Amino acid sequence: MSDPALDEASRIVGEDLAFQRKVWRFQRLGWFGMAVLILLAMAGAFGGGPLSYASARSDDGALEVAWERIERLGRSSELRIRIRQLAPGPLELRLEEGLVEDVEVAGGQPRPVSETRAPGRIGMRFEPPPGEQWAEILLNLRATRPGLVSGTLAAGASRVRVRIVVLP
Numbered sequence: 771m772s773d774p775a776l777d778e779a780s781r782i783v784g785e786d787l788a789f790q791r792k793v794w795r796f797q798r799l800g801w802f803g804m805a806v807l808i809l810l811a812m813a814g815a816f817g818g819g820p821l822s823y824a825s826a827r828s829d830d831g832a833l834e835v836a837w838e839r840i841e842r843l844g845r846s847s848e849l850r851i852r853i854r855q856l857a858p859g860p861l862e863l864r865l866e867e868g869l870v871e872d873v874e875v876a877g878g879q880p881r882p883v884s885e886t887r888a889p890g891r892i893g894m895r896f897e898p899p900p901g902e903q904w905a906e907i908l909l910n911l912r913a914t915r916p917g918l919v920s921g922t923l924a925a926g927a928s929r930v931r932v933r934i935v936v937l938p
Contacts, residue, residue: 816937817838817840817841817937821840823836826930826932831854832853832925832926832928833852835852835930839934843915843916843936843938844913845912846910848909851909851923851925852904853905853925855903859898860895860898861905862895862896862926863895864923865891865922866890866891866923866924867922869911869923872919873913874912875909875911876912878908880897882894882896883896916936918934918935
């Protein structure tokens, strides 16, 4: 039930209580949306947090890769690679597809002994660490365009699919 005195006061002042309630509801939805965005940002949904990191292993377990799934355009990110040495001699690593076309390799550790480039492929050879079964390689990548970057990282017959969302 409405109070006649309150209705009369609202009419005199020019207040529309039904409209005001709609505005308040819209404000509460906005606050909730902002809170969700802040929580997603803190969790790394826009880069730099726990949600932004990914890792994968090849089917045979000889190649393991960890990377930042969400990164910013122009910012350098790390691709951590572990390769199990199955045969003596240099280790060969290949970047294929989008990892060649949409990303530039801005350095790494250790440095490759040799590097070959072909359309859609970069091949790198590394000296294996003496006496160790696993070799660890760190590549610094920098995306050249925003959007979804998808490519393959391969060592011998082992392959891992890498997908990166590049935000502007």
